[in-house]
Amino acid sequence: MKEIEITCKLGCEPSAEEIKAAAVKALGVSPKVQVQHRIVRRSVDARNDILYRYRIEVFKPGEVMEKYALEEYRDVSQAEPVIIIGAGPAGMFAALRLLMRGLKPVILERGKDVHKRKFDMAALSREGIVDPDSNYCFGEGGAGTFSDGKLYTRSSKRGDIREVLHQLVRFGADPSILIDAHPHIGSDRLPVVVENIRKCITGHGGEYHFGTRVTDIMKKGDGSFEVTASDGSVWASRKVILATGHSARDIYEMFSRKGWEIQAKGFALGVRVEHPQSLINRIQYHGKYQPHMPTAEYSFVTQIEGRGVFSFCMCPGGILVPSATAPGELVLNGMSNSARNSKWANSGVVVSVEPEDLPEYASYGPLALLQFQKDVEKAMFDYTGSLKAPAQRMMDFCRRIPSSGLPATSYHPGAVAAPLHELLPENVSLRLKYAFPLIGNKKMHGYYTNEALLLGVESRTSSPVRIPRDPDTLEHVQIAGLYPCGEGAGYAGGIVSSALDGINCAAKI
Ligand SMILES: Cc1cc2nc3c(=O)[nH]c(=O)nc-3n(C[C@H](O)[C@H](O)[C@H](O)COP(=O)(O)OP(=O)(O)OC[C@H]3O[C@@H](n4cnc5c(N)ncnc54)[C@H](O)[C@@H]3O)c2cc1C
Structure with a gap:
C-alpha cells in the first residue's frame, strides 16, 4: 500500500483517471493492472490557491484493502x-x-x-x-x-x-x-x-x-x-x-x-466572540472566498503571562445560545446547522484558570473552581437581570471603555452594553485585553476590530472538578x-x- 496525495478545486473530487495515474506511479506497476484505492482524508488548503487536498491509499493487485467493520449489537433483553x-x-x-x-x-x-x-x-x-x-x-x-x-x-x-x-x-x-x-x-x-x-x-x-x-x-x-x-x-x-x-x-x-x-480541576473561562462570518471568510481565505467554499473556521492558542489563552468551540456560520442549566446564571455557547450558513462566526476565547490562581476560593476545597465558575455566571446574570448578555465591542474592551452602541448579534435573548472588562475576573480580563490585538496583528489580520462583539460569559469549557x-x-x-x-x-x-x-x-x- 502507498499513500498518494491529489489536489483539486474546491467542490471537486479527483477523477478515476487521475487516481489511476498517480497510483501507477507510486506503486511502480504497469498501467494495465487493476489498482484499488480509498480516500482517507480531505482537507481544505487555503495557503495559496484554495484547494481540496485528498489523501488516498492505493493498493497493488493482491494486497488486501481491509475495511473497517463495526461489531454487531446483540440482543440484551435478558442480560445483566x-x-x-x-x-x-x-x-x-x-x-x-x-x-x-x-x-x-x-x-x-x-x-x-x-x-x-x-x-x-x-x-x-x-x-x-x-x-x-x-x-x-x-x-x-x-x-x-x-x-x-x-x-x-x-x-x-x-x-x-x-x-x-x-x-x-x-x-x-x-x-x-x-x-x-x-x-x-x-x-x-x-x-x-x-x-x-x-x-x-x-x-x-x-x-x-x-x-x-x-x-x-x-x-x-x-x-x-x-x-x-x-x-x-x-x-x-x-x-x-x-x-x-x-x-x-x-x-x-x-x-x-x-x-x-x-478534586478541583483547572478549566478555562472567558467570552464568546462574534464576528460577521463574511469578515472571517475574507481573513481565512485571503480575500478569495467564494460562496461554494466551506464556511471559514479559525482556531488559535497563545500564552499570556503564564496562562493559555485560546479559541474554543468555534462555530462558523453559527449562532449564540444561552446554555445555563439553572435560573439566575448566564452562560453562552455556540451552535450551527450543517450548512453553517448564518451571517455570524462565533467562538469562545478563554483563559486557563488553575486552582492556584484562586487562593480566595481555597476554603471550598475540591469545589473551589466550581464555586468560582458559579460566581462569575451569577455576576453576569445579575448585571442584566435576565438572559440578555453583557456585551462590549472588542476594541472598546481592550481600551477599557464602554461601547456606545452594539452591532447586531445572533444571540436571541439579546445583548446589553456593559463593562465586560470589569465584570470578568481580572486575571481573565487582562489576558484577553493583550490577546485580542496580538491575534489580530500576528495571526489573523482583521480579527481585532470593533465589528466584533464580546459577550459574557463562556464558562462551561470543561469540568472544574475531577x-x-x-x-x-x-x-x-x-x-x-x-x-x-x-x-x-x-x-x-x-x-x-x-x-x-x-x-x-x-x-x-
Ligand atoms: C451549545 C454547545 C455546543 C457544543 N459544541 C460542540 C461541538 O461542536 N463539538 C464538540 O466536540 N463538543 C461540543 N460541545 C461540548 C460537548 O457537547 C460535550 O463535550 C459532550 O457532550 C460531553 O459529553 P458527556 O457525555 O461527557 O456529557 P454531556 O453531553 O454533558 O451529557 C451528560 C448527560 O447527563 C445528564 N445528567 C446530568 N446529571 C444527571 C443526573 N443527576 N441524573 C441523570 N442524568 C443526568 C444530562 O442531562 C446529559 O444528558 C458543545 C457543548 C454545548 C453546550
Whole structure:
C-alpha cells in the first residue's frame, strides 16, 4: 500500500483517471493492472490557491484493502443490567459498546427525549425560562445535541475514533465525516442521529428512562449499587457508569456530601466572540472566498503571562445560545446547522484558570473552581437581570471603555452594553485585553476590530472538578464498580473524546 496525495478545486473530487495515474506511479506497476484505492482524508488548503487536498491509499493487485467493520449489537433483553447515568455522548457510546458485548444498558437521564427537549430550548431563547432538567446541556444526547457537532479530537491515544465516526454514520450522519479533516454534523442533523441511537439501544433490549434525575448512589454491603432518582424510583446493578457531564453540579455536591473523593480541576473561562462570518471568510481565505467554499473556521492558542489563552468551540456560520442549566446564571455557547450558513462566526476565547490562581476560593476545597465558575455566571446574570448578555465591542474592551452602541448579534435573548472588562475576573480580563490585538496583528489580520462583539460569559469549557479514577480499571479510586466517565469526570472534552471515554469504560466492564 502507498499513500498518494491529489489536489483539486474546491467542490471537486479527483477523477478515476487521475487516481489511476498517480497510483501507477507510486506503486511502480504497469498501467494495465487493476489498482484499488480509498480516500482517507480531505482537507481544505487555503495557503495559496484554495484547494481540496485528498489523501488516498492505493493498493497493488493482491494486497488486501481491509475495511473497517463495526461489531454487531446483540440482543440484551435478558442480560445483566449496567446502569448508565446520563445520555450524552459518553453514556450513549458506552451503551452501544455494552450492546456489542452482550450487557444490558439501562440509561437514566434527567432530561427529556430529543423532540420534547426542542420545545424547552425554544422557550429558553424566547422567554428566558431555564428548565434545570431540560436545556442546552441536559436532555437526550447531552450537551452535544444542539451544537455545531464538530467531531475534532486531539485524543487519538484515547482510542480508535473510527468506532465513533462509523457509528455516527450508521445512525444517520453524512459519510463525509469519515474523511473530512474537520468533520461536523450540525444541529439540524444531530437530533436524528441521537434518536436513531436510542432506537437501536431499545430495539436490542436496552432501556432509556427520561425525567429520571439521579439524586443518590448507594454502595451496598454485597458490592452492588442502589441508585435513587428524584421521582423516588430505585435502580439496582453491580456496575454503574456515571456520565453526567460537566454541568451536573448536583452530582459533584453529592460526592462531596458523601465524602467520596473529588478534586478541583483547572478549566478555562472567558467570552464568546462574534464576528460577521463574511469578515472571517475574507481573513481565512485571503480575500478569495467564494460562496461554494466551506464556511471559514479559525482556531488559535497563545500564552499570556503564564496562562493559555485560546479559541474554543468555534462555530462558523453559527449562532449564540444561552446554555445555563439553572435560573439566575448566564452562560453562552455556540451552535450551527450543517450548512453553517448564518451571517455570524462565533467562538469562545478563554483563559486557563488553575486552582492556584484562586487562593480566595481555597476554603471550598475540591469545589473551589466550581464555586468560582458559579460566581462569575451569577455576576453576569445579575448585571442584566435576565438572559440578555453583557456585551462590549472588542476594541472598546481592550481600551477599557464602554461601547456606545452594539452591532447586531445572533444571540436571541439579546445583548446589553456593559463593562465586560470589569465584570470578568481580572486575571481573565487582562489576558484577553493583550490577546485580542496580538491575534489580530500576528495571526489573523482583521480579527481585532470593533465589528466584533464580546459577550459574557463562556464558562462551561470543561469540568472544574475531577472525579478521580484508577488508570487501569477506570473505576472510582475508592468505589469499585463505579465508572466516572466522559467530560463530567474530567477525562474528556468534546463529543468524540467523551464518546471514546464511554466506549473505554464499557470495555472495562
Ligand atoms: C451549545 C454547545 C455546543 C457544543 N459544541 C460542540 C461541538 O461542536 N463539538 C464538540 O466536540 N463538543 C461540543 N460541545 C461540548 C460537548 O457537547 C460535550 O463535550 C459532550 O457532550 C460531553 O459529553 P458527556 O457525555 O461527557 O456529557 P454531556 O453531553 O454533558 O451529557 C451528560 C448527560 O447527563 C445528564 N445528567 C446530568 N446529571 C444527571 C443526573 N443527576 N441524573 C441523570 N442524568 C443526568 C444530562 O442531562 C446529559 O444528558 C458543545 C457543548 C454545548 C453546550
